[in-house]
Amino acid sequence: MLLGSRLIRRLSWLAPLVALVVIAACARDFPQTTLAPKGDLARIEDGVFFETVKWATLVFVLVEGALLYAVFRFRGKPGDPEPDQIHGNTVVEVIWTVIPALILAMIAVPTVKAIFKENETPKGDALTIEVVGHQWWWEFRYPEFNLTTANELHVPVGHTISLKMGAYDVVHSFWLPQFAGKRDVFPNRETRLWFTAEEAGEYSGQCAEFCGIQHGRMAFRVVAQPPAEFDQWVGHMKLITMQPTATSAVPRDSVHTSSAGAAVQQPAAAPAPQNADSAKASTGSEDPLVAQGQKLFLMKGCVGCHSLVAYNAPKGLLGPNLANVGARSYIAAGTLKNTDENLTHWIRFPQDVKHGVLMPNLGVTQDEAKALVAFLRTHR
Ligand code: CUA
Numbered sequence: 453m454l455l456g457s458r459l460i461r462r463l464s465w466l467a468p469l470v471a472l473v474v475i476a477a478c479a480r481d482f483p484q485t486t487l488a489p490k491g492d493l494a495r496i497e498d499g500v501f502f503e504t505v506k507w508a509t510l511v512f513v514l515v516e517g518a519l520l521y522a523v524f525r526f527r528g529k530p531g532d533p534e535p536d537q538i539h540g541n542t543v544v545e546v547i548w549t550v551i552p553a554l555i556l557a558m559i560a561v562p563t564v565k566a567i568f569k570e571n572e573t574p575k576g577d578a579l580t581i582e583v584v585g586h587q588w589w590w591e592f593r594y595p596e597f598n599l600t601t602a603n604e605l606h607v608p609v610g611h612t613i614s615l616k617m618g619a620y621d622v623v624h625s626f627w628l629p630q631f632a633g634k635r636d637v638f639p640n641r642e643t644r645l646w647f648t649a650e651e652a653g654e655y656s657g658q659c660a661e662f663c664g665i666q667h668g669r670m671a672f673r674v675v676a677q678p679p680a681e682f683d684q685w686v687g688h689m690k691l692i693t694m695q696p697t698a699t700s701a702v703p704r705d706s707v708h709t710s711s712a713g714a715a716v717q718q719p720a721a722a723p724a725p726q727n728a729d730s731a732k733a734s735t736g737s738e739d740p741l742v743a744q745g746q747k748l749f750l751m752k753g754c755v756g757c758h759s760l761v762a763y764n765a766p767k768g769l770l771g772p773n774l775a776n777v778g779a780r781s782y783i784a785a786g787t788l789k790n791t792d793e794n795l796t797h798w799i800r801f802p803q804d805v806k807h808g809v810l811m812p813n814l815g816v817t818q819d820e821a822k823a824l825v826a827f828l829r830t831h832r
Pocket of ligand 1: 585586587588623624625659660661662663664667668670
């Protein structure tokens with residue numbers, strides 16, 4: 453027993469090393485790691501980080517090495533005379549001022565270079581995407597294609613993305629660790645960020661500035677796709693929402709007056725196909741459950757905050773655009789996996805899932821929620 457505990461004590465210095473190895477091995481399980489860059493901007497930031505770590509490690513090894521050497525080599529014994537005092541030794545003081553200054557300069561050069569590079573506006577045929585932070589979700593607009601989506605950003609691999617960012621209500625921070633790092637977004641002020649995705653896949657992003665009680669549930673996904681696949685997605689998004697004009701039970705105005713920020717939500721030129729139209733046209737389903745869900749979507753007031761059109765969508769709506777909600781991997785801004793069960797629960801009890809969110813508990817029954825889910829699943 454005694455032997456065991458002594459052995460453990462002897463080997464305890466290994467613990468941090470083992471922890472480090474385990475963490476490194478599990479790095480792939482941390483989707484928001486900054487240590488696995490998959491884009492050019494993230495790679496620049498990673499470079500600055502490792503440059504700093506390299507110098508810090510060198511300083512650590514040299515200083516600790518000298519310390520250990522002194523401890524063992526010059527260990528004092530009782531009765532030894534007082535050692536020589538070096539206080540006020542100009543040579544020593546100059547050395548330990550100049551060396552750190554040089555090291556800081558070595559770190560400052562790549563850091564400042566990276567800061568300038570990061571603040572450049574990408575030239576050429578970068579794809580501009582507008583990002584709007586809301587409490588607590590992300591709106592993504594593609595002015596080039598006149599498309600709007602929410603919480604799931606699709607980007608083509610190998611194509612520079614230029615983000616023009618703002619906020620609808622309070623200060624948020626757009627953080628996309630594997631591609632682009634972090635940048636604050638403000639109401640009434642534009643900030644920018646750019647990146648080029650290097651590898652196809654799904655990536656995690658997150659709001660990184662405290663913005664209210666559900667700040668932690670303000671995540672987003674980035675779907676990086678090969679260019680051909682991305683073009684297909686753009687075509688698909690236009691197709692699912694380009695509806696013929698039809699008469700509708702909901703006057704177009706109601707979509708607008710029921711949402712705040714009327715000044716920003718007016719779509720650019722041609723009148724947008726409205727929610728009710730798209731609901732009717734995009735389902736066209738004979739499934740009675742879907743038809744019931746469509747009716748409920750209008751009756752329960754969902755239509756007042758959510759648009760079901762991605763193309764030429766009304767801007768500044770209170771709720772996320774739902775044009776392709778049926779195909780997204782998460783709902784409620786990364787809070788829940790997009791399963792039928794979760795979506796039903798979210799529709800019925802949004803205030804339980806995400807307390808304080810603008811979506812109220814509308815008194816939707818289980819059956820009604822099922823119909824709404826069936827209807828929303830057709831929007832994909
Ligand atoms: Cu938005 Cu934190």
